[in-house]
Amino acid sequence: xxxxxxxxxxxxxxxxxxxxxxxxxxxxxxxxxxxxxxxxxxxxxxxxxxxxxxxxxxxxxxxxxxxxxxxxxxxxxxxxxxxxxxxxxxxxxxxxxxxxxxxxxxxxxxxxxxxxxxxxxxxxxxxxxxxxxxxxxxxxxxxxxxxxxxxxxxxxxxxxxxxxxxxxxxxxxxxxxxxxxxxxxxxxxxxxxxxxxxxxxxxxxxxxxxxxxxxxxxxxxxxxxxxxxxxxxxxxxxxxxxxxxxxxxxxxxxxxxxxxxxxxxxxxxxxxxxxxxxxxxxxxxxxxxxxxxxxxxxxxxxxxxxxxxxxxxxxxxxxxxxxxxxxxxxxxxxxxxxxxxxxxxxxxxxxxxxxxxxxxxxxxxxxxxxxxxxxxxxxxxxxxxxxxxxxxxxxxxxxx
Amino acid sequence: xxxxxxxxxxxxxxxxxxxxxxxxxxxxxxxxxxxxxxxxxxxxxxxxxxxxxxxxxxxxxxxxxxxxxxxxxxxxxxxxxxxxxxxxxxxxxxxxxxxxxxxxxxxxxxxxxxxxxxxxxxxxxxxxxxxxxxxxxxxxxxxxxxxxxxxxxxxxxxxxxxxxxxxxxxxxxxxxxxxxxxxxxxxxxxxxxxxxxxxxxxxxxxxxxxxxxxxxxxxxxxxxxxxxxxxxxxxxxxxxxxxxxxxxxxxxxxxxxxxxxxxxxxxxxxxxxxxxxxxxxxxxxxxxxxxxxxxxxxxxxxxxxxxxxxxxxxxxxxxxxxxxxxxxxxxxxxxxxxxxxxxxxxxxxxxxxxxxxxxxxxxxxxxxxxxxxxxxxxxxxxxxxxxxxxxxxxxxxxxxxxxxxxxxxxxxxxxxxxxxxxxxxxxxxxxxxxxxxxxxxxxxxxxxxxxxxxxxxxxxxxxxxxxxxxxxxxxxxxxxxxxxxxxxxxxxxxxxxxxxxxxxxxxxxxxxxxxxxxxxxxxxxxxxxxxxxxxxxxxxxxxxxxxxxxxxxxxxxxxxxxxxxxxxxxxxxxxxxxxxxxxxxxxxxxxxx
Numbered sequence: 003x004x005x006x007x008x009x010x011x012x013x014x015x016x017x018x019x020x021x022x023x024x025x026x027x028x029x030x031x032x033x034x035x036x037x038x039x040x041x042x043x044x045x046x047x048x049x050x051x052x053x054x055x056x057x058x059x060x061x062x063x064x065x066x067x068x069x070x071x072x073x074x075x076x077x078x079x080x081x082x083x084x085x086x087x088x089x090x091x092x093x094x095x096x097x098x099x100x101x102x103x104x105x106x107x108x109x110x111x112x113x114x115x116x117x118x119x120x121x122x123x124x125x126x127x128x129x130x131x132x133x134x135x136x137x138x139x140x141x142x143x144x145x146x147x148x149x150x151x152x153x154x155x156x157x158x159x160x161x162x163x164x165x166x167x168x169x170x171x172x173x174x175x176x177x178x179x180x181x182x183x184x185x186x187x188x189x190x191x192x193x194x195x196x197x198x199x200x201x202x203x204x205x206x207x208x209x210x211x212x213x214x215x216x217x218x219x220x221x222x223x224x225x226x227x228x229x230x231x232x233x234x235x236x237x238x239x240x241x242x243x244x245x246x247x248x249x250x251x252x253x254x255x256x257x258x259x260x261x262x263x264x265x266x267x268x269x270x271x272x273x274x275x276x277x278x279x280x281x282x283x284x285x286x287x288x289x290x291x292x293x294x295x296x297x298x299x300x301x302x303x304x305x306x307x308x309x310x311x312x313x314x315x316x317x318x319x320x321x322x323x324x325x326x327x328x329x330x331x332x333x334x335x336x337x338x339x340x341x342x343x344x345x346x347x348x349x350x351x352x353x354x355x356x357x358x359x360x361x362x363x364x365x366x367x368x369x370x371x372x373x374x375x376x377x378x379x380x381x382x383x384x385x386x387x388x389x390x391x392x393x394x395x396x397x398x399x400x401x402x
Numbered sequence: 403x404x405x406x407x408x409x410x411x412x413x414x415x416x417x418x419x420x421x422x423x424x425x426x427x428x429x430x431x432x433x434x435x436x437x438x439x440x441x442x443x444x445x446x447x448x449x450x451x452x453x454x455x456x457x458x459x460x461x462x463x464x465x466x467x468x469x470x471x472x473x474x475x476x477x478x479x480x481x482x483x484x485x486x487x488x489x490x491x492x493x494x495x496x497x498x499x500x501x502x503x504x505x506x507x508x509x510x511x512x513x514x515x516x517x518x519x520x521x522x523x524x525x526x527x528x529x530x531x532x533x534x535x536x537x538x539x540x541x542x543x544x545x546x547x548x549x550x551x552x553x554x555x556x557x558x559x560x561x562x563x564x565x566x567x568x569x570x571x572x573x574x575x576x577x578x579x580x581x582x583x584x585x586x587x588x589x590x591x592x593x594x595x596x597x598x599x600x601x602x603x604x605x606x607x608x609x610x611x612x613x614x615x616x617x618x619x620x621x622x623x624x625x626x627x628x629x630x631x632x633x634x635x636x637x638x639x640x641x642x643x644x645x646x647x648x649x650x651x652x653x654x655x656x657x658x659x660x661x662x663x664x665x666x667x668x669x670x671x672x673x674x675x676x677x678x679x680x681x682x683x684x685x686x687x688x689x690x691x692x693x694x695x696x697x698x699x700x701x702x703x704x705x706x707x708x709x710x711x712x713x714x715x716x717x718x719x720x721x722x723x724x725x726x727x728x729x730x731x732x733x734x735x736x737x738x739x740x741x742x743x744x745x746x747x748x749x750x751x752x753x754x755x756x757x758x759x760x761x762x763x764x765x766x767x768x769x770x771x772x773x774x775x776x777x778x779x780x781x782x783x784x785x786x787x788x789x790x791x792x793x794x795x796x797x798x799x800x801x802x803x804x805x806x807x808x809x810x811x812x813x814x815x816x817x818x819x820x821x822x823x824x825x826x827x828x829x830x831x832x833x834x835x836x837x838x839x840x841x842x843x844x845x846x847x848x849x850x851x852x853x854x855x856x857x858x859x860x861x862x863x864x865x866x867x868x869x870x871x872x873x874x875x876x877x878x879x880x881x882x883x884x885x886x887x888x889x890x891x892x893x894x895x896x897x898x899x900x901x902x903x904x905x906x907x908x909x910x911x912x913x914x915x916x917x918x919x920x921x922x923x924x925x926x927x928x929x930x931x932x933x934x935x936x937x938x939x940x941x942x943x944x945x946x947x948x949x950x951x952x953x954x955x956x957x958x959x960x961x962x963x964x965x966x967x968x969x970x971x972x973x974x975x976x977x978x979x980x981x982x983x984x985x986x987x988x989x990x991x992x993x994x995x
Contacts, residue, residue, distance in 0.1 A: 085460050086460075088458070088495065088546070089458070089459075089460030089495075090460075091493075091495070092460055092491055092493030092495060093460055156414055163423050163424075170435075173434070173435040173437075173438060174435035174436065174437060174438075175437075176437070177435070177437040177438055177439040177494065177539050178438070178439050178492065181491070181492075181493075183493045183494075189544070191498070191542050191544075192437065192542050195435075195436065195437065215413070215414070218410040218411065218413045218414075219410075219411050219413070219414050220411070222406070222407050222410050222411070223407060223410070223411045224403050224404070224407035224408045224411075225411075227403075227407060228403070317542065317543070317544060318542075318544040320548070321546070322583055323546070323547040323548070323583045323584060323585070323586065324458070324495075324498075324499060324546035324547060325454065325457060325458060325499065325546075325547065325586045325587065326583075326587070326606075326609065328609070
């Protein structure tokens with residue numbers, strides 16, 4: 003008997019699934035009774051914020067997905083047009099709760115660029131520290147959530163505890179835990195408190211330990227591997243088609259990192275590399291691994307920053323009067339690398355005390371709105387959350 | 403699937419033996435960080451109610467409200483910030499822009515109340531448990547506006563002592579814009595300015611580069627901005643909120659910048675004076691000083707026909723005859739008067755009411771009369787020898803100099819007094835090559851003169867002799883001044899709590915050899931021109947004419963303003979009086995129509 007005869011090979015019967023027409027579009031006749039419409043969100047533990055997915059299911063398989071936004075619209079970009087430049091500073095943070103600092107930095111950098119202001123060196127180091135701390139804070143929430151969506155909640159508890167420690171550090175450095183409002187246009191709002199370095203370094207040690215434990219818990223977990231590998235694949239050719247950036251692009255084998263591509267602040271003085279999945283597996287597991295490595299590298303980067311930054315220095319450049327700062331007429335596009343990828347601000351000034359236009363270009367706009375719709379087709383309903391979370395989408399970036 | 407991958411996740415069981423990391427809230431108290439942005443605190447004593455916090459708040463969470471027990475004064479609006487925690491986002495921008503550093507935040511972050519209205523409160527007034535908390539957010543070591551004033555360039559003392567060229571050079575465009583940028587538009591200055599000029603408004607127009615708008619704002623309340631931009635007593639700068647922790651805005655120089663940077667030919671167009679309304683009412687104005695000119699300008703813009711009677715050959719009153727040219731060049735005045743003439747205001751110079759024309763005639767011929775006659779009569783020092791040749795009065799001396807007469811001062815001049823007129827007399831005397839000693843009864847800090855005038859005099863090597871009480875002027879055989887004798891004084895605290903009084907020290911007589919003595923201890927009004935009948939009806943109080951709110955005196959249809967009415971006796975108050983009187987006259991005549 004041939005050995006091969008022992009192996010079963012099951013060819014799934016897909017005859018009852020919708021078939022593509024000559025254009026490749028699935029033929030879905032809702033009146034046939036074969037399909038179920040399911041609303042996934044806007045309030046659902048498996049979505050990343052207030053947006054909803056309108057799923058058409060055939061059995062437990064998604065055959066069509068539509069993304070719906072509009073649940074979170076606060077009209078920020080319009081609000082900016084009625085606020086003075088400095089009043090925008092406490093408002094921009096609200097466009098991303100877990101990692102507001104990219105917003106602060108982008109607004110500050112665009113105002114400084116248009117006004118021709120050079121930020122003092124110490125303030126630039128402080129900004130890098132804050133931005134990397136924010137990255138850690140967000141990754142500690144995101145990374146365990148990959149496993150969390152598949153039922154492994156323990157990692158989330160570990161991550162949230164460590165994130166809380168980082169928020170403690172934020173509290174003593176910036177005066178607030180969530181909305182730091184620290185990177186003020188022109189500089190930063192304070193120096194390192196006494197003993198801060200040691201406390202932060204001790205937290206970083208805890209995170210090192212967490213990385214080890216989390217690897218054992220989730221990344222090397224047979225169940226997680228079974229579900230995550232091969233799920234939610236972003237074909238590398240989609241990366242440019244959909245404008246995929248950041249960790250999601252790195253999982254697809256693209257070396258995309260604004261800090262390396264167009265260094266800002268003093269990132270060129272740091273010795274770091276971004277992790278790229280050489281195999282370009284680009285599935286949920288690959289993205290989890292990229293985030294895992296991101297966290298590891300960021301911890302190292304903060305150690306470098308603390309080591310290299312000057313002991314003391316100026317925190318604020320001489321800026322025009324904050325009460326009526328007139329940013330010279332002009333336009334700019336400022337970008338920085340958030341934990342979710344390239345985060346950009348298009349800023350236009352007509353030379354008045356109020357911004358003419360501040361438009362935000364968050365990575366989630368592409369990831370959650372257009373890419374997700376395509377990725378969910380043929381996915382299992384149970385994997386929808388995992389796919390969405392693995393893209394690290396953030397709906398406030400879509401609705402500004 | 404590797405066996406290892408099935409087993410390793412169970413390593414998480416090791417947590418069973420670890421201590422939990424969560425805090426048992428509320429059993430364990432967790433204080434906020436030292437820098438935490440918690441609930442607001444306000445040092446209400448230090449707060450001046452400038453409202454910069456209110457303006458900075460992007461959520462309109464702060465309202466400035468009146469508070470019982472806090473009086474409105476010149477330096478304090480009497481308002482205090484009320485914070486609405488339904489709107490606040492704890493960004494602490496209000497703290498960072500606070501001009502007095504009075505507003506701070508505690509590190510307290512829990513506050514439980516079942517009454518939603520509690521969360522609108524006035525920090526520092528409504529007592530809270532965190533009021534005395536040491537920790538919390540304070541303004542970082544930076545300033546979100548420049549606390550330092552842009553220096554005004556002046557001619558060096560050695561270069562200016564020999565001439566009457568204007569000392570202050572004026573701001574350049576960059577300097578003016580930089581200075582204007584420092585303003586936080588709190589408006590405390592508006593309340594203090596006697597004319598209530600829209601100071602933040604015209605400073606904003608400098609920032610916007612819109613000089614025409616700036617000029618319109620100036621003329622809304624002040625038709626003599628060129629003059630006020632140079633010699634105003636700038637009480638606005640004394641209350642400037644930026645001045646609490648830094649240098650006050652140079653409001654006067656900014657006003658001057660606007661007035662100097664609009665071509666005079668364009669004034670009529672910008673101010674819309676080309677086609678003024680006309681009516682058949684005729685108003686007489688006695689005295690072409692600042693109050694008279696101000697009244698004439700506003701009455702003319704309201705459509706009245708205006709005739710100004712001036713006893714001297716030129717208009718301007720004290721500003722023309724009393725202020726040295728190095729402070730106020732003559733052209734400025736002539737330019738402003740020219741504008742009024744173009745508007746149709748009739749000036750009758752060398753026509754003194756009571757001399758060339760009787761007051762009764764004026765009073766009966768015109769629908770209303772405004773009297774802005776100023777202080778013409780100097781107080782005498784009342785000491786022996788004051789009748790000597792060479793013992794003169796400052797206002798006569800300054801007038802002669804401005805009329806291009808060359809006085810013979812001799813080698814050494816003694817100026818008696820400590821006001822602006824005394825400083826002017828001293829500094830002018832220096833320009834004629836004389837050594838100058840200023841004798842003043844009290845201390846230098848008590849001098850009523852502007853500090854910058856005292857400083858200017860010191861730079862020009864005027865010797866200030868404080869606590870010196872003149873006792874007699876010594877004459878030579880020809881009746882000329884030979885010297886002045888004075889007693890040293892010591893300051894004795896006033897039992898009633900007033901300012902300390904100088905008391906002469908017996909036996910401390912000092913003689914100073916001088917060739918000229920200039921008295922500058924003050925002036926008073928002169929009303930004889932009204933004639934006995936009217937003079938009896940005119941009610942006065944301590945030399946000041948009593949007027950109603952609309953500047954009408956106790957004689958119907960006779961309005962008054964300027965030095966003879968207001969207490970401060972300066973140009974800006976006179977201008978304000980003129981404006982008020984113009985409105986008063988308009989209201990009166992409209993009501994009688």
